[in-house]
Every structure is written in structure tokens, then in C-alpha cells.
Amino acid sequence: MSTELTLQLIDTHAGGDVSRIVIGGISRLPGDTVREQMHYLRDDADGLRKLLLNEPYGIPEMSVDLLVPATLPEAQAGYIIMEVMGYPIYSGSNTICTATAVLESGLVPKQEGRQRFSLESPAGLVQIEAQVRDGVVESITCEGLPSYIHTHNASINVPGIGRVNYSVAYSGGFYALVDAAELGFSLTREEERALNDCAFAIVEALQAERGFSHHTLGDVGPLPFLHFMGPVDQIADNFYRSRSTTYVHPGVICRSPTGTGTSARLALMHHEGRIRAGDKLETVSLRDTGFIGEMTGTHSSGTRSSGTCPSGTHESGTHQMVENTITGRAYVLARSEIVINCDDPMVECSGLRHILTSG
Template identity: 50%
Template sequence: MPVTESRRVRDHRTRSIELVDMQSGGDVSRIVTRGVGHLPGRSVLEQMRYIKQYGDGLRRWLLNEPYGDPYMSVDLIVPPDHPQAQAGYIIMEAMGYPLYSGSNTICTATAILENGVVPMEEGEQTLVLESPAGLAWVTAHNRDGRVQSITTRSEPAFVFEQDMKVDVPGWGEVTFDLVWSGAYFALVEAEDLNLVLAPGEIERMWQFGLAFVEAARSVVTDQHPELGEVGPLPFIHFMGPLEPVDGGYRSRSATYVHPGVICRSPTGTGTSARMALMHEKNQLRVGDTLETVSPKGSSFVGRLLAETRVSHYRAVSTDITGRAWTIARSEVFLDLDDPLVDVSDLENVLISDPDS
């Protein structure tokens, strides 16, 4: 029997939210479109810091069993502060709150257009979103009411430090480069670790990632030169060999998300980080592309747009192109007496009246 409005349980101990589940490159993003109340703070960054401190139960509820999976992400649509932005969004993952993410932006932009949060236009459409890291400039290609592809350009990426070294238990001394592209990434050469970035090696990548992050966090900065404190090292990007193609390169890649997740997609921010490093090493020029291919075989195409600066660092502007697919539209209910959910701070952010 179908569930009807009259059968829904609606009382003072029940909360509900509406979700659109999307996937891009194999990574699932749960877009929260309704059910979360006003968050204090003007900018999306301030709203993110509020929910991180006072409403983190939302992230834990939607990403942990039995309601979710740590391999997923959550994207909360919020009002933007910047006058050019049409919507804002806060990204939540197992590791916490990344300031920007390529796959999450692709999924969120698609959900916003295909679900009428911003009216869709046939053909090419420009959409500006405000992430905690700043503006994401999106170009959507739409046909017959569906988004065929998303190209997103975020804030610049830059190399913070090259040839850093850390002793990793069980792996020895590991050399890595530290790059900012919406979060700090430690970039490592897969061949140096005898990894081929295939599905059968996901467990070894996970094992290395866990040991590496625990060893490296003490030597990696948690400060961005303009944004201030951005949290401990969250990501490792494994770089496969470069294969020349027309206009640039193609390469297998993989991204570890602490604690214990290997992304299904090649990750947009990981691709941007590698392009910034390749430009610093004179391997990539303005206009060149880098297609990254995940262990699952999905791919994103990055393009180096321009040289710029972040504080006193040389930086690059890049964009990433991919596509998102709708998995489900749903209303998720939470009984605040459910013993498997920590609701201690959920009441700070969830709307008590489902119809408000």
C-alpha cells in the first residue's frame, strides 16, 4: 500500500528532511533540499562553522548506519551571502567539512537545476554557487529537462610545499607534495608505493592512507593563507603515470578520504591539485587538460585556465567537467527517541514542523 500524507507520523518527537541522492563518477551525494532551519552567519563559510560546532549530528545521522554510509557525502543547500550567487551549499563528509569538492558541486548544481531550486534553461546555462571556500562558477549544458554535463570552476589551487617527507609505519619514508585545492591534499606517486590504482588494490590504498594521515598530520599545516584554520589533513591523492593525449594528459588516480574511504570518483579537487602541481613542475600549461581515471573507471576532465596568486603563492585557476545522475528523491524521517542516533545537537538545526 502506498504511503499517504495521512499515514505519516507527525508529532513533537519526529523530524523529517527531503533528499535528492545523486552520483557523479560513482561518488554519492545526498542533497538536503528541505527540513533544516536557518543557520546563523552571513556567508556560507560562517554557516558551515555554525553547523560544524552546533549541529554536527546532521552529518553523522545521514552518513552513518542505519541511515547512511560513510562513503556518501551530504550537501546542504543554504542561502548565499555573495550577491552573485544563486544558492549556497555546505559539504559534509566522513572526514568533516571540506570547503570545496568537485563531485559534490557537480551533484549539487545538477540537483538545483533538475529540481527547480533555480529554473533550468535549455542549452548552456551559467550558475553561480557559494561554497565555504568561495564562489563556484558552473556552466551547465541542458537538454530536454536534463543536465547533460557540468563544468565547475572554483577558487584557485596552489602548491604549499614540495618534496615533504614523513616516516609511515609499515611503508618507510614517503615523499609527498602538499597542495591546496579547496582542502589540503598530500599528493604521492603510486609507483613509489607499488600501487597500480586498480580495484583489487583499494584495501592496500586504504591501509596506506590510514597510516600516512596519522603520521603526516603533525607535519602538515592546518592554516590557509587567506581562510585561516581549515582543519587537519583530510586527503591523499595517489598519482598514476601520465599518458599524453591530444591537448594534455590522462592518468589513473585515486583519492583517500580520512578516515578509511577511497573515493569511487577521481575527485575534482584531487584533479585540480594535481594540475597545480604539474604546472609548478612545468608539465602543464594554460589551456592543457588532465583527465583523471578512478580505480572504478570513471573519469573527470580538468582544464588549466589561468595563472594567478593566493597570498604570496603562485596559483592556478582550473575547471572540472563531469556529469551527475539522480538516484532517488526521498523524505527521511527521524524519531528523536531512536537509540541508534545521537540527537544531542540535531534539534539545533532540524525544523520541528514538517510543513514550515
């Protein structure tokens, strides 16, 4: 008889975006850091991502986070993020979900009130602050990656749409930022399909025309994200709100406004002189869920990528890096064990079996 192959999961969501947290069933991955373990998973074991994001186990609109042992002594756990576009080094919604899962699973014991701990993402150490009341995790505040504007107020001709104005931010991935009203959108749920089609065309045009180079990482791949920006309303002193929609290439409209999308918005608003340290922006999704981003400070980078330079090259200069935090809440949807049947014609076990603990 063959050995039964299983994975242990905690399904969560933050703002509507479902993150499947893999808490058991995967053997220890090679690599001295979580970033190196991510590279191994991407290059030698992509079957896990494909299994959990495709039929019959999942759908591309979900995300997967694999818990791994931390390699940094300050961190209580490590995690690797998997999405339809691949392996982002950071994600706000996935971090909120993972932080909630490690508390709910007991990996990090809950403490009543304000609780601080650290996780290790592929981007490095992430500081977490949880608010726990009566044993319930009511909110997670996590560090966003320092974010900056790579390209400001450029335009591109998009087939079927025409001339589109955009800016590009880096906040864990490169984001094209576009004004929703200029493209005829009010950012309502009824527009979801049209938003997807519009974003697909813009991202395809951008990827065909140019590459984007990170100021220290160099070539991090084609631009994968587009963020539709609604009008910004001032709700109170130092507090703003804006409807927002994030698209992930190819073909996914996020349910939440996304943490990295919110960080990108903060970078753009600071670049345009519209916010300063201490200001907060609540981004609100098509489903009326929200994350709150706070600009906490700035620092200067050592190099700057030109808006027209080819991917992988750099120019001297500085970027204003916007330091920020993202606050949201995650909910546990299910605790489950799934059975992987490699005899099932709909299940592809290549790129997977060698990392299963019972494989």
C-alpha cells in the same frame, strides 16, 4: 502525539561518489554568509552530518550537501558540504552534484543548451556552466579553487612502509600527492583495501610530524587528503589522462577521482612545468569514472607558507595559484523523505533537533 521529524533529500552521484542533497526540513541557520552558516553547523549542529553519514541512514563513504539561501546577490543558492572528515569549504564532486540537484529540483529552472548560473559555497561564489540537452543535465563545469603547491618533493618515514616521497597541494583542502607506482600500486579496484591502509599510515605520519598553513587562511586543521597519482599519458594536443585515487582521512577511498584531487594534480603538473593554460587532465578513478580538469590561468598570491614552518605562520613571497575548472556529470539516484525517529536507540538527535523545521 509527537510531531514527525522529516528531511527531504535528493540523492545523487558524480563519478560514483554519492552526495545526499538536503533540500527541506532544516530551519534557516544563523550567519551572514554561507561560510558563517557552515561554522554554526559545525560547532552547534553537527548532528545533521552524523545522522546522514552513519547507520542506519547512511555510510561514511557518502557526502551531504545542505541547500541554504544564498547571501551573495549573484548566487541562486548556497550549499554547505559535509563529509566524514568534517566540513570542507569546497568540493568538486559535491558542487557538480549540488548544481545538478538545483536544476532537477527546479530551484534553478533548466534552460536548453549551455546554461550559466552561480552558487555560494563556504569558499565563496562558484560559477557553474551546465550543458542541458532534451531536458537532461549532461555535464556540469564548475570553478575549482585556485590551487597551489605548498611543499614539493619532500619525504617522510612511515611506520610499516618506509621512506615515502610526497608533495602537498592546497585545492580546497591540503592534499598529500604520492606516486602510486613508487608504492607498488597500479590503481586497480582490487587494490582498494591496500590503498586505504597505505594512505591511512601516510596521513597519520604526516599529521604527527607537521602542520600545514594556508597562505591567507592560516591554520585550516590537519591534512585530511591523500591522492595517489598514476602515470600521465598524453592523449592529444593539450589533453592528458591519468589514473588517480583520492583517500579521505580516516578510512575512505573515494569512488570518483574527486574534483579537488584533480585541481591538486593540475597545480603539481604546472609547478613541474608539465602543463600550461588551456591544457586538460582527465583523472580516472578505480571504477573507471573520470573528471576533466582544465588549467585556465595563473595568478600570484601575496604570501607563501614555508614547507617547514609551523602551522599558522607565514613567510613573505609568492605562490603561483593555478586557476582551473572541473567538468563531470551527476546522476539523480532518488528523491525521498526520511523520517527521523529520536526514540530509535540507533538515532542520536542531540545536535540536530534544534535545527529541524518541525523540531
